[in-house]
Amino acid sequence: MKLNGARILCESLVKEGVEVIFGFPGGSVLPLYDVLPRYPQLRHILVRHEQGAAHAADAYARVTGKVGVCVATSGPGACNLVTGIANAHLDSSPVVAITGQVARPFIGKDAFQEIDITGITVPITKHNYLVLKADEIAMVVKEAFHIAGTGRPGPVLLDIPRDVFIEEATFEYPEKVELHGYKPTLRGHAVQIKKAAKLIAESKRPVILAGRGVIISGAYEELRGLAEKAQIPVITTLLGISSFPEDHELSLGMMGMHGTAYANLAVDGSDLIISIGMRFDDRATGRVSGFAPHAQVIHIDVDPAEIGKNVRVTVPIVGDVKNILRTLNKQLEAQKHLAWIGQVEEWRRAHPLHIDHDADKIQPQYVVSKICEVTRGNAIITTGVGQNQMWAAQHFCYRKPNSFVSSGGLGTMGFELPAAIGAKVGRPDETVWAIAGDGGFQMTIQELGTAVQDNVAVKIAILNNGYLGMVRQWQDLFYERRYVATPLSSPDFVKVAEAYGMPGIRVTDKSKVVSAIKKAMKHKGPFLIDFVVEPEENVYPMVAPGCTLAEILDDPRKKVEFKLKPRATSNL
Amino acid sequence: MTKHTIVALVEDRPGVLNRVASLIRRRSFNIESIAVGHSEQPGLSRMTIVVDGATTAVEQVRKQLDKLIEVIKVTDITEGRIIARELALIKVHATPSTRSEIIQIVDIFRAKIVDVAADSMIIEATGDEEKIDSLYSLLKKFGIKELARTGRIALLRGGTVPE
Numbered sequence: 001m002k003l004n005g006a007r008i009l010c011e012s013l014v015k016e017g018v019e020v021i022f023g024f025p026g027g028s029v030l031p032l033y034d035v036l037p038r039y040p041q042l043r044h045i046l047v048r049h050e051q052g053a054a055h056a057a058d059a060y061a062r063v064t065g066k067v068g069v070c071v072a073t074s075g076p077g078a079c080n081l082v083t084g085i086a087n088a089h090l091d092s093s094p095v096v097a098i099t100g101q102v103a104r105p106f107i108g109k110d111a112f113q114e115i116d117i118t119g120i121t122v123p124i125t126k127h128n129y130l131v132l133k134a135d136e137i138a139m140v141v142k143e144a145f146h147i148a149g150t151g152r153p154g155p156v157l158l159d160i161p162r163d164v165f166i167e168e169a170t171f172e173y174p175e176k177v178e179l180h181g182y183k184p185t186l187r188g189h190a191v192q193i194k195k196a197a198k199l200i201a202e203s204k205r206p207v208i209l210a211g212r213g214v215i216i217s218g219a220y221e222e223l224r225g226l227a228e229k230a231q232i233p234v235i236t237t238l239l240g241i242s243s244f245p246e247d248h249e250l251s252l253g254m255m256g257m258h259g260t261a262y263a264n265l266a267v268d269g270s271d272l273i274i275s276i277g278m279r280f281d282d283r284a285t286g287r288v289s290g291f292a293p294h295a296q297v298i299h300i301d302v303d304p305a306e307i308g309k310n311v312r313v314t315v316p317i318v319g320d321v322k323n324i325l326r327t328l329n330k331q332l333e334a335q336k337h338l339a340w341i342g343q344v345e346e347w348r349r350a351h352p353l354h355i356d357h358d359a360d361k362i363q364p365q366y367v368v369s370k371i372c373e374v375t376r377g378n379a380i381i382t383t384g385v386g387q388n389q390m391w392a393a394q395h396f397c398y399r400k401p402n403s404f405v406s407s408g409g410l411g412t413m414g415f416e417l418p419a420a421i422g423a424k425v426g427r428p429d430e431t432v433w434a435i436a437g438d439g440g441f442q443m444t445i446q447e448l449g450t451a452v453q454d455n456v457a458v459k460i461a462i463l464n465n466g467y468l469g470m471v472r473q474w475q476d477l478f479y480e481r482r483y484v485a486t487p488l489s490s491p492d493f494v495k496v497a498e499a500y501g502m503p504g505i506r507v508t509d510k511s512k513v514v515s516a517i518k519k520a521m522k523h524k525g526p527f528l529i530d531f532v533v534e535p536e537e538n539v540y541p542m543v544a545p546g547c548t549l550a551e552i553l554d555d556p557r558k559k560v561e562f563k564l565k566p567r568a569t570s571n572l
Numbered sequence: 573m574t575k576h577t578i579v580a581l582v583e584d585r586p587g588v589l590n591r592v593a594s595l596i597r598r599r600s601f602n603i604e605s606i607a608v609g610h611s612e613q614p615g616l617s618r619m620t621i622v623v624d625g626a627t628t629a630v631e632q633v634r635k636q637l638d639k640l641i642e643v644i645k646v647t648d649i650t651e652g653r654i655i656a657r658e659l660a661l662i663k664v665h666a667t668p669s670t671r672s673e674i675i676q677i678v679d680i681f682r683a684k685i686v687d688v689a690a691d692s693m694i695i696e697a698t699g700d701e702e703k704i705d706s707l708y709s710l711l712k713k714f715g716i717k718e719l720a721r722t723g724r725i726a727l728l729r730g731g732t733v734p735e
Contacts, residue, residue, distance in 0.1 A: 118587070122594045127641040130587075147641060181583065181644040305635035 001172075005134035006032040006165040009098070010039045012141035015173045018069050019043060020060060020425055022053035026073020027113060028100025031165035045425065045454050047418065048446035050077050054084020055415050055444070056422030058093045058155075059405045063380060064426040065218070067094045067149045074100045075113030078159070079120070083412060085155045086124040090409025091239060092212060094153035096144050097125075103163035104132065118159050126154030132161070135169035139177075146177045151184025152303040153216060184302060188317040188324035195315045196274070196298045197331040200230055203272035205294075205340045208234045209255065209284075212408070213277015213301060213321050214243035220401045222325035223276065224248075230335045233344050235263040237278045238389075239408040242398040247377075252344065253353075255549065256284040258390040261351035261541045264549035266344050273297045277321045280310035281409070290548035300324050353394050354540065354555045361534040362510050364388070364463040368395035371433055371461060374517045379403065379431040382419040384440035385411035387469035390539040392435040403430075414443030420458040421451055431459065431521065438464040438490045448500040451526040459520045460504075460528040462493055465535045473538045478545075497528040504528035574626040575604065576650045577726045578634060580619040581611060583642040591640050592619065599636060602627040605658075605723025616644065620725045649728055656726040659696070660704045661686075665715030666693045674714060681707045692717055700724075 003011065009032060013021070020043045025033045036044055047053040050072040057068030068088075072081050078099040088095040101107065102114040118128045127147050129140050137160070144156040200206060214223050223243060227234045227250045234244045235255045244251055252263040264286075267273065273295045278284070285291045288310055296314040299307050300321055307316040317324055355365040368391050371379070377397050382405040383389040389406055398404055405423055407415035420434035441462050451458050463469075472486040497504035507516045507529060520527040540555035582588050589608060596603055604622040611618040621637075623630050630648060637646045666674055666688075674693060678685055683697035697707050704721065 119590070122587075122591055123598045179641060182641045303639070305632065305639055309632060 001170065002168050003171045004031070004035070004166055004168050005137055005160065006035045007038070008134060008137045008169060008171045009141065009160070009165070010035055010042060011171055012138050012173060013069065014039060014041055016141065016145045017066065020045060021069045021071055022047055022056040022060070022422065023071030024050050024053055024073070024077060026077050026100065028074035028102060028162045029071060029077075029098075029165070031162065032071070032098075032100070045421070045450065048449050049444065050080035051084050051414070052418035052421070052444055052447045052450060054081045054095065054097060055087065055412070055418035056425070057095045057097070058084060058088040058091070059382060059419035059422035060426040061088075061094045061153075062405050063402060063423045063430075066426075067096055067145050068422065069096050069098065071098045072100070073113065074102055074117070074162075075115045077113075078115055078117035082120060082124070083410070085121055085157065087407055087410040087412045087415060088155040089124045089126070091407065092153050092216065093155070094148040095155040096148050097155060097157045099157060099159045100165070101130070101159045101161040104161045105163075107161065118157065121157050124155070125157050128157040128159065130159045131164055133169070134164050134167035137164070137169075138171060138173050142174045143177050143179060146179070147182060151182075185304070185318045186302070186320040186323055188300070188319035188327060190327070192315055192317045193324060193327050194331065196317060197328055199272055199296060199298060199315060200232075200274065200332060201335070204337065205270045206230070206232045206272040206274060206337065207266050207270040208232050209237065209267070209273055209275040209278055210234055210240040210243045211237045211276065211278025212239035212243070214240060215402050217277060217302075217321035219276075219322035219325050220244070222322055222329060225329045226274075226325055226332070229329060230332050231337050231341065232274065233266055233341065235259070235267060237281070237284045237408075238393055238406060240278060241393055241404040241406075242400060242402055245399045246397045247399050252348070254393055257286070257543045258394065258539050258541065259543075260353060260394070261552050261554055262344060262347035264541070264543065264552050265347045267292050267295075268548065268550040269343070270295045274300070276300045276325070277302070279306045282310075285310065286543045286549040286551075287546055290550075292549075351541070351554055354557075355395065356557065359534060360510075362507065362513060362531055364391050364465065364531070364533040364537055365395045366510070367461060367463060367513055367531050367533065368392055368435065370513050371435070371517055372396040374514060374521060375431055375433070379433050380405060380423050380427065382406065382416045382423055382432065382434045384413045384415040384436060384443075385470075386413065386437050386440060387465075387473065387537075387539050388416075388435050388437040388440065388463045390470075391463065413437075413440035416440065417444050417447045417458070417460065418450070420460070421447060421456045424456045424458050425454075433459045433461055436460060436462045437469055438462055438466065438493075439468040439488055441493070442490065445496065448497055448502055448526075448528075452501045455525055457524060458526050460526070461517075462528070462530045463533050464490065464493070464530050465533050465537065466490070467535060469537075470539070472536070476536070476538065477542075493528060493530040502526050502528055504530065506530040506532065508532045574624055576623045576625045576630045576648055577654060577656060577724060578621045578623060578630070578637070578646060578648050579726065580621065580637055580646045581613075581644045582617050582619055583644065584610070584615050584617045585642060588617070588642045591642065592637065595636055595640065596633075599632065601633050605721075607723040607725050609725075620723070622724050649726060653729040654726045655729055656700055656724050657698050658701055658704055658724050659698050659722045660708070661720045662695045662697065662708060662711060662716060663692055663718040664695060664711045665691060665717055667691060670714050674711065677707070677710050683707060
C-alpha cells in the first residue's frame with residue numbers, strides 16, 4: 001500500500017494505539033494536518049502555545065501509562081516544545097514529540113522557520129531522529145514508542161521535513177524493533193536481591209524511600225507488601241507521592257527540602273535506606289555529604305546510571321521495580337520494628353504539618369486541605385513549581401495511586417494548567433484539580449482557551465498571594481527580606497477566565513472556601529477559583545540549602561521548640 | 573590509575589559523535605582525547621576515549637555513554653592487558669646543519685621522516701603518549717612548526733574481547 005509520509009505517520013500512530021495528539025499546526029506540518037481528518041481515532045487537541053502541548057502530552061502519559069504525543073511545526077513551534085520536552089525528560093515521562101522541518105533541500109540553509117531541533121534536543125531527549133525518507137517513518141515511529149515507553153521512560157523527538165510528509169512510500173508497520181544499543185535490564189540480579197533481603201532482615205531502623213519509579217512500574221501492591229511485611233515506614237520523594245497511600249499508618253509523607261519533619265528525621269536516623277525508583281535529587285537529600293549518616297543503602301532503579309551517581313550504595317539492584325519487589329518480598333520474613341516505629345511516631349506527634357487556623361486571611365494550606373476534604377482525596381492534582389506545589393504536596397492526603405502530577409526535576413512554572421488538561425483528557429472520569437500560583441499560572445494562562453474549546457473539565461485553584469511566593473520566601477529567609485522583582489500584579493483571573501468562556505469565582509473570605517470548591521465540583525465544565533490568600537505565608541518545614549535533613553527549620557509560629565537530637569537514634 | 577581508556581562501539585550514523593560530545597560536555601566530564609574510526613564490523617565505529625579519573629567519575633562516563641541508544645557497548649579496558657597507541661605528525665624546523673641530529677633522534681624513536689622541505693621536515697611517530705611526549709620534547713629545541721596528534725586508540729591483547 002503506497003501512502004504519503006503524513007499518512008504513514010498517522011497509520012503508525014494508530015498502530016501504536018495513540019488516541020490523542022496535543023498540537024499546534026504550521027507550515028511544515030500542514031501536510032500532516034491535512035490528512036488528520038481521515039483518522040478520526042486520532043483526537044487532536046489544539047493548544048495555544050506548543051509548550052502546553054508538550055506538558056499536556058507529558059501529563060497524559062503520566063496518568064495513563066501510555067506514551068503521550070505532541071506535534072509542532074518547524075522553527076518556533078519546535079523551539080516552544082523545548083521546555084515541555086525537558087520537563088518530560090527530567091521526570092522520566094514517555095512522550096513522542098513530532099516536529100515538522102523545512103523541506104530537505106532547505107535543510108542547513110537557514111530557511112524560513114528552520115531550526116536544528118534534533119541538535120537542540122540532544123541533551124533533553126532519550127533519543128531523537130531526523131527522518132529523511134518517507135519509507136523510514138514507520139520504523140522510526142515503532143522505535144520511538146518503544147524507546148519512550150520502556151526502561152526508564154523519556155521523551156523521543158521525531159523531526160520530519162515537509163517534503164517527507166508528501167513523499168510516497170509503501171506502508172508496512174514493522175512487527176518488532178531491533179535496537180542493539182538499547183536493552184533495558186528488567187530483572188534484578190538474584191544475588192543482589194538476596195543481599196538486600198539480608199540487610200533488611202538485619203536492620204533495626206529501616207526506611208523505604210519511594211520515587212516515581214514505583215508509579216511507572218505500577219508496583220503499588222508490591223511496595224505496600226514490602227512495607228507491611230517488614231514493618232518499614234514509607235517516605236516518598238515529591239514525584240513518589242501517590243505511590244503509597246498517605247493515610248496508611250506506615251506513611252510518613254514526603255522527604256526533602258519541604259518534606260515532613262518526621263520523614264526527614266527518620267531518613268537521618270535510619271540505619272538502612274531502601275530506595276525504590278528514586279534518584280537522590282538534591283532537593284530530596286539535602287546536603288548530600290551529611291545525608292543519612294548511619295544508613296546503608298539498597299538502591300533499586302531501572303537506570304544503572306542513577307546508581308552511585310549521588311550517594312554511596314551498599315546494594316545496587318538494576319531492574320524493574322515491580323519485578324524486583326516481587327522477588328524480594330518472597331525472601332523476607334515478617335518483621336517488627338516496634339522501637340523504631342515508636343520513635344518515628346514520636347517525631348510525627350511532635351512535628352505535625354501546620355495550618356494556622358486562627359488567621360483571618362485565607363491560608364493557602366487551608367485551601368489545599370479543603371480541596372482534599374471536598375474531593376475526599378479522590379482527585380488528580382497537578383502543580384507547577386513553587387509554594388503552591390509544596391502546599392499541594394503537603395496538605396492533600398494522596399490515597400489514590402498515581403494521583404499527583406507535578407513538575408519535579410525541571411521545576412517548571414506553568415506546568416499545572418496544561419498538565420491538568422492532559423490528565424483530564426487521559427482520565428476523563430477523574431476529577432482533576434490544577435493547583436496554581438498567581439505567578440506560574442500566567443506562564444501558560446492561554447491554555448484556558450484549550451480547556452474551553454475542547455470542554456476539558458479541569459478545576460483550577462489559584463493560590464493568589466500577589467508574589468512569586470517561593471522566590472519571595474527565599475528573599476525573606478536568605479536575603480533579608482529584599483523583595484526584588486517578586487511582588488506581582490495580576491489581572492482579574494475571574495474576568496480572564498470569563499473572557500475565555502470559563503466561569504470562575506474569586507474567594508477572599510475563609511468561610512467561602514468550601515462552598516467555592518463545591519461549586520466548582522458541581523459545574524460540569526472547566527472552572528476557575530481565584531483564592532486570595534495570605535501574601536507572606538512561607539512553606540514549612542524547610543531544609544535550607546546546604547543543610548542536612550536533620551537540620552530542618554520548623555514553622556517559627558508553632559511555638560514548639562524544635563530541638564534536634566542529632567544522633568539520639570543511634571542507640572535504638 | 574588516573575587515566576582510563578574507555579572503548580565504545582557505536583553506530584556509524586550522522587550525529588553520533590555529536591551525541592557523545594554533547595554528553596561529555598553536559599556532564600562536565602574531563603576527557604584527554606577521543607578518537608573515532610571504523611571498526612571491524614560494518615556499520616559500527618569504535619571510539620576510544622581517555623578520561624582523567626582524578627577529575628571525573630569514570631563509572632558515570634561509562635554508564636551515561638551506555639544510555640545513548642546508538643552506543644552499542646562501552647567498556648573501561650584500563651585494567652585489561654591493552655595495546656594503546658597514538659599517531660603524531662610533527663613538523664619540525666630543520667636546516668642543513670640540524671637535519672642529521674634530527675634524523676638520529678627520529679631513528680632512536682623508530683619514527684619516520686615522511687616529508688622533507690628546505691627548512692622543515694615532517695616526522696611520523698606512533699607509540700604511547702609518553703613516547704610521543706618525549707620525542708616532542710627532544711625536537712622542541714629545533715623549533716616545532718606544527719603538531720597533530722590523533723589521541724589514543726587501544727585494543728585488548730590476544731583473543732580477549734571486552735565483556
